[in-house]
Amino acid sequence: xxxxxxxxxxxxxxxxxxxxxxxxxxxxxxxxxxxxxxxxxxxxxxxxxxxxxxxxxxxxxxxxxxxxxxxxxxxxxxxxxxxxxxxxxxxxxxxxxxxxxxxxxxxxxxxx
Amino acid sequence: xxxxxxxxxxxxxxxxxxxxxxxxxxxxxxxxxxxxxxxxxxxxxxxxxxxxxxxxxxxxxxxxxxxxxxxxxxxxxxxxxxxxxxxxxxxxxxxxxxxxxxxxxxxxxxxxx
Numbered sequence: 664x665x666x667x668x669x670x671x672x673x674x675x676x677x678x679x680x681x682x683x684x685x686x687x688x689x690x691x692x693x694x695x696x697x698x699x700x701x702x703x704x705x706x707x708x709x710x711x712x713x714x715x716x717x718x719x720x721x722x723x724x725x726x727x728x729x730x731x732x733x734x735x736x737x738x739x740x741x742x743x744x745x746x747x748x749x750x751x752x753x754x755x756x757x758x759x760x761x762x763x764x765x766x767x768x769x770x771x772x773x774x775x
Numbered sequence: 776x777x778x779x780x781x782x783x784x785x786x787x788x789x790x791x792x793x794x795x796x797x798x799x800x801x802x803x804x805x806x807x808x809x810x811x812x813x814x815x816x817x818x819x820x821x822x823x824x825x826x827x828x829x830x831x832x833x834x835x836x837x838x839x840x841x842x843x844x845x846x847x848x849x850x851x852x853x854x855x856x857x858x859x860x861x862x863x864x865x866x867x868x869x870x871x872x873x874x875x876x877x878x879x880x881x882x883x884x885x886x887x888x
Contacts (some may be wrong), residue, residue: 696875696876698879703863703882704881705779705867705879705880706865706879709874714829746833751818762823765810765817767816767817767820
């Protein structure tokens, strides 16, 4: 069953612009993670934010978490054509590392 | 460079065949997972294992079985392949306890004809 739902499903922007993707979830979580998937490949872990954190940065990535609204956002600043990929949020509800539930993903296209 | 290796990138099998998908990780991770990914349905968990010889059903275990005889290897078995099992299969592993991301393999695109 899908816990997270990403919005929008698809996003097309120009190189240099910022890209924002949102994720909503239904139940309480211990942490929320964002992954990237290039076409036809496996997923790559980008960033993890714990339930007691509100914002986290990693390079050009900025993730926010609002547990009261059960939502998270991923911001990619100064996007590049190489950022073209699908982005998934995933929620860890039991903090045991063995039950991560993925959303449906946002397909991001960055035009050069 | 630590990684998860799936034995095949592309596989074509006939209906009714028994199919083995192999996954090996070199990170000494306790947890291993098999997902399938289909357009519009996202990633769905088939089975996972939190220890050698242990397995737990995920959301869609029907038609599949798994084997974990060694810590580093987690095999997915399609007992009798059917066309509705045509999909991208993704293996992942994670360390024990929460707070860590998954490491995924490159995926196996299986076509059942």
